[in-house]
Amino acid sequence: MTGIVVFGAGGRAGRAVTAEALARGCTVTAVVRDPARYPDLGAEGVTVVRGDVLDAGSVAGAAAGHAGAVHAVSPFSGPEEAVGSVDPGFFMRAADALLDGLGAAGVTRLVAVGLGANLLGADGRMVMDDPVAFPPPLRPFALAHTAGLRRLRERADGPVDWVMLTPAGFLEHGGPRTGRYRVGGERLPGGKGPGGGGEGGDGNDGGGEPWLSYADLAVAVVDEIQSPVRHRTRVSVFNVRGEKEDDR
Numbered sequence: 610m611t612g613i614v615v616f617g618a619g620g621r622a623g624r625a626v627t628a629e630a631l632a633r634g635c636t637v638t639a640v641v642r643d644p645a646r647y648p649d650l651g652a653e654g655v656t657v658v659r660g661d662v663l664d665a666g667s668v669a670g671a672a673a674g675h676a677g678a679v680h681a682v683s684p685f686s687g688p689e690e691a692v693g694s695v696d697p698g699f700f701m702r703a704a705d706a707l708l709d710g711l712g713a714a715g716v717t718r719l720v721a722v723g724l725g726a727n728l729l730g731a732d733g734r735m736v737m738d739d740p741v742a743f744p745p746p747l748r749p750f751a752l753a754h755t756a757g758l759r760r761l762r763e764r765a766d767g768p769v770d771w772v773m774l775t776p777a778g779f780l781e782h783g784g785p786r787t788g789r790y791r792v793g794g795e796r797l798p799g800g801k802g803p804g805g806g807g808e809g810g811d812g813n814d815g816g817g818e819p820w821l822s823y824a825d826l827a828v829a830v831v832d833e834i835q836s837p838v839r840h841r842t843r844v845s846v847f848n849v850r851g852e853k854e855d856d857r
């Protein structure tokens with residue numbers, strides 16, 4: 610089996626993952642709902658196919674024969690007013706369809722992109738539960754995302770070895786590719802309080818601001834496809850403004 614199948618390949622994370630994979634000499638199957646809307650996606654090494662991440666049969670058809678799959682799908686990317694139309698079960702249904710479809714196709718590695726809103730803040734609450742840190746109108750989207758993570762955990766004993774990489778802090782579209790990233794735990798990195806380092810933390814006790822470019826998120830995603838390090842778990846992925854370390 611070769612190549613990576615990317616669900617949500619027309620989006621920001623999906624495009625970054627596709628570019629990173631191509632740069633490493635991997636072939637990519639780019640899954641979008643309507644290929645006609647993405648004439649720019651086709652490139653040498655990229656096959657664009659129609660697919661729906663909510664349909665296990667569609668997932669299996671697109672994924673068969675690949676070494677790994679990436680879930681970079683989102684039903685919402687703004688504007689804020691549109692959040693009301695998000696299906697609260699979207700990420701749960703996507704998790705089920707991916708696990709079922711990949712399992713049927715014999716594809717055993719899945720890397721999913723998470724949402725920083727369900728990391729824990731310094732006060733022990735999820736970021737989404739702090740109205741100062743996270744806009745309350747977007748909470749339904751964060752809850753839907755969190756339900757998807759819960760579903761992956763509920764089904765962690767299945768044949769698909771998944772990992773969810775959760776960007777901590779600001780995820781910058783068009784930001785630079787440094788090729789580096791840190792990996793943390795359940796807590797939002799940064800700050801000297803309990804949210805910073807320690808058990809389940811990330812060692813970012815200096816309190817630097819966590820941040821990640823889509824390009825470096827893609828580096829982490831393709832690393833975890835090519836050389837899996839984390840299994841059936843969720844981690845945070847980030848860089849720290851002004852620092853140049855990489856704990857991988």
Ligand SMILES: NC(=O)c1ccc[n+]([C@@H]2O[C@H](COP(=O)([O-])OP(=O)(O)OC[C@H]3O[C@@H](n4cnc5c(N)ncnc54)[C@H](OP(=O)(O)O)[C@@H]3O)[C@@H](O)[C@H]2O)c1
Nearest residue numbers: 617619620621622642661662681682683686722724725780
């Ligand atoms: N700091 C953070 O934690 C942070 C920040 C931003 C994003 N994220 C997360 O990163 C992930 C990717 O986000 P993004 O910014 O790349 O989103 P995006 O640019 O909005 O792209 C999402 C893609 O999902 C596709 N999609 C929607 N429904 C689909 C379905 N049923 N089947 C297949 N594809 C479908 C859309 O393509 P079509 O509609 O054309 O099919 C779209 O291109 C999401 O999980 C998002 O929540 C996290």
